[in-house]
Amino acid sequence: MKFSDQFEQRFTEMLTHYPTKRSVLVPTLLFAQDEIGFLSDEVIHELAGRLDLTDLEVRNVISYYSMLTTKPRGKFNVQVCTNIACMLRGADELFEHCEKKLGIGHKGTTPDGLFSLEEVECIGACSWAPAAQVNYDFHENLTPDKMDRVLDEYKKKGTQ
Amino acid sequence: MASLVSHPDEVKVVTKRFGKGATSLDRYLELDGYKAVQKALGMQPDAVINEVKNSALRGRGGAGFNTGMKWSFVPKQSPKPKYVLCNGDESEPGTCKDRLILEHDPHSVIEGVMIAGLSVQAHVGYIYIRGEYRYLSEIMQKAIRDAYGRGFLGKNIFGSGYDFDVYWHGGAGAYEVGEESALMESLEGKRGIPRIRPPFPAVIGLWGGPTIINNVETLASVPHIILGGADWYAGLGPPKNGGTRLFCLSGHLNRPGVYELPLGYNLRKMIYDVGGGISNGRNLKAVVPGGSSTPVLTAEEIDVGMDFDSLAKAGSMLGSGGVVILDDTTCMVKFAQRIMKFYQHESCGWCIPCREGTDWLKKTLTRFHAGGGTKKDIDNIQYLAENMLGRTFCPLGDAAAMPTISIVKKFRKEFEDHLEGRPCPFEKAGAVRELPVMA
Ligand SMILES: Cc1cc2nc3c(=O)[nH]c(=O)nc-3n(C[C@H](O)[C@H](O)[C@H](O)COP(=O)(O)O)c2cc1C
Ligand code: FES
Numbered sequence: 001m002k003f004s005d006q007f008e009q010r011f012t013e014m015l016t017h018y019p020t021k022r023s024v025l026v027p028t029l030l031f032a033q034d035e036i037g038f039l040s041d042e043v044i045h046e047l048a049g050r051l052d053l054t055d056l057e058v059r060n061v062i063s064y065y066s067m068l069t070t071k072p073r074g075k076f077n078v079q080v081c082t083n084i085a086c087m088l089r090g091a092d093e094l095f096e097h098c099e100k101k102l103g104i105g106h107k108g109t110t111p112d113g114l115f116s117l118e119e120v121e122c123i124g125a126c127s128w129a130p131a132a133q134v135n136y137d138f139h140e141n142l143t144p145d146k147m148d149r150v151l152d153e154y155k156k157k158g159t160q
Numbered sequence: 161m162a163s164l165v166s167h168p169d170e171v172k173v174v175t176k177r178f179g180k181g182a183t184s185l186d187r188y189l190e191l192d193g194y195k196a197v198q199k200a201l202g203m204q205p206d207a208v209i210n211e212v213k214n215s216a217l218r219g220r221g222g223a224g225f226n227t228g229m230k231w232s233f234v235p236k237q238s239p240k241p242k243y244v245l246c247n248g249d250e251s252e253p254g255t256c257k258d259r260l261i262l263e264h265d266p267h268s269v270i271e272g273v274m275i276a277g278l279s280v281q282a283h284v285g286y287i288y289i290r291g292e293y294r295y296l297s298e299i300m301q302k303a304i305r306d307a308y309g310r311g312f313l314g315k316n317i318f319g320s321g322y323d324f325d326v327y328w329h330g331g332a333g334a335y336e337v338g339e340e341s342a343l344m345e346s347l348e349g350k351r352g353i354p355r356i357r358p359p360f361p362a363v364i365g366l367w368g369g370p371t372i373i374n375n376v377e378t379l380a381s382v383p384h385i386i387l388g389g390a391d392w393y394a395g396l397g398p399p400k401n402g403g404t405r406l407f408c409l410s411g412h413l414n415r416p417g418v419y420e421l422p423l424g425y426n427l428r429k430m431i432y433d434v435g436g437g438i439s440n441g442r443n444l445k446a447v448v449p450g451g452s453s454t455p456v457l458t459a460e461e462i463d464v465g466m467d468f469d470s471l472a473k474a475g476s477m478l479g480s481g482g483v484v485i486l487d488d489t490t491c492m493v494k495f496a497q498r499i500m501k502f503y504q505h506e507s508c509g510w511c512i513p514c515r516e517g518t519d520w521l522k523k524t525l526t527r528f529h530a531g532g533g534t535k536k537d538i539d540n541i542q543y544l545a546e547n548m549l550g551r552t553f554c555p556l557g558d559a560a561a562m563p564t565i566s567i568v569k570k571f572r573k574e575f576e577d578h579l580e581g582r583p584c585p586f587e588k589a590g591a592v593r594e595l596p597v598m599a
Contacts, residue, residue, distance in 0.1 A: 014327075017286075017325075017327040017329075018327075019241075019367050020348065020349070020367065022348065022349035022350075023347060023348050023349045024349065025349035025350075026291075026330065026331060026332050026346055026347075026349060027291075027329060027330035027331075027332070029332060030291050030330060030332045051349075060351060061349065061350060061351055064334060064351040064352060064508070065291070065331070065332035065333045065334050066332075066333035066334060067291045067292070067332045067333030068332050068333070082498075083253040083452070083498070083502055084253050084254060084411075084448070084452055084484055084495065084498055084499060084502075085253065085254050085410035085411055085482075085484050087495075087498055088410075088411045088412055088484070088485075088486065088490065089411070089412075121251070121253065121335065121502055121505060121506065122251060122252070122253040122254070122255070122335075122452075122502075123292050124250050124251070124255065124256040124258075124259045124290075124292070124293065125162065125256055125259075126253070126254050126255065126256045126408055126410040126416075126482060126484070127162070127256050127408050127409060127410045127416045127417050127418050128162055128163065128256075128416070129410055129411075129416070133292060136292070136294035136295065138162070140162065140163075
């Protein structure tokens, strides 16, 4: 199991921030997922070993957090907020538009592995609704047209 | 990233460094940064607590508890280390203010954590930021590194002999983790399941040590209070409701955005002056005054001061500062359904009234909105929600029940209009499609 140097550095440093080892677990899982793409059996086993936990204890934590996944996702995870502030400004229509455009539904992934789609809860962009995140990037004040341009940009980036 | 707005009625305290490059430590210092913590280092811990208590600063995370009072519950002597925990999980639908503070003024949050720490003689603080806010985590981690680089954090801060460490911590997607006891569980590397109280975190918190937990905005307000004085801060708002807060205006408005206004500001003015009125020339139907968990107000109830006590008197709550505006094309049944869908999704499943209650309510409201409702459902929705109130392990159950009860009570007719398989009368109203397009 090989993580990047940056991961290892951060991991070692974070361990010094808490009185218990397992305290680093939640952020570390997300950093690992960012590198590997998902939390594979191998990743889980590796982190459990480092933190003196059982694989099951780590899985138990993973299943609680909505951003963590044990299955591969597309290279770009499109997360459309449909919560109240976004809903009032057209989020349901926006989500449907994404479904059509990408040809996948909630938690689906395109066959080329480029995009995944997710309907998500409030992402803290309510005053700039409707909003979506592609991986960690925010896209706000969206319309179907604007969303098309955003997705086309990522497609270009992903196929270069 | 998120765009800034302004209005002449704003009183800029917490937002005063926004857009001024204060993420840079040098710039922050030019703008009076780290002066408050140095002043606090010269004060007795109790004097710091009293100053904050007298400023009438109340928690900006939701419950609105007097901040200085909360700090005073931390025992003076403790065999276990004490901690400060800054709550940056910001996930209450309608709320997007902590994001701006973390983006524009991260050092003010660090400084607030330090002052809170001094006041209870803690030596470690954590700043927990939700996983979705990756760019803000990077901003915060850099700010912390910079502060260590100058000796503002670590051993012997500002040459005072006092040691204080601040660490960043990140989440991975969970609304419930914003609840203070679940937040501690998450920081300890576990599922975010709430703890029973008492004991309160101020007595037994992180790893069993006394812990102060405050919202990002609450802590970012503290340095301004220490520098400007309790009287000045308290005087900005009505009695017992000190200061300003960041109101996140969203929904059917011409000028949505985050505005800093004094507590007690009139809601009607907030909607029609600050927010520019209802979009597309439509009429107001309802307002969510403080995030999705707060009881809705009708268009007739908006002559109210936006402070904790006035809203409580009006039967609602100031909550987290998320003000969501609904125009007359909004279907309140659909709105209630969407709120419940959220709480059902976010219920941690630990206690039965919340887990089962939100699930039944979501199913009933979904069926109801789709035209499969019966008259008895309306009373059942009310009955279920009322029976969750106060009966759950943590207040997530209340958060789900309160808006539901208010919507059924105030908009019962809309529920009746959906009966007997009739299609939703608002489905074709088209407000959404006519919304102005912003560049
Ligand atoms: C379900 C639930 C979610 C919450 N989410 C948040 C949150 O995201 N941010 C926050 O500051 N407080 C949140 N709170 C309130 C916290 O429990 C706690 O009261 C608050 O962080 C205390 O800080 P304050 O006194 O400065 O407001 C939440 C409460 C509940 C019941
Ligand atoms: S409701 Fe969509 S970002 Fe808050």
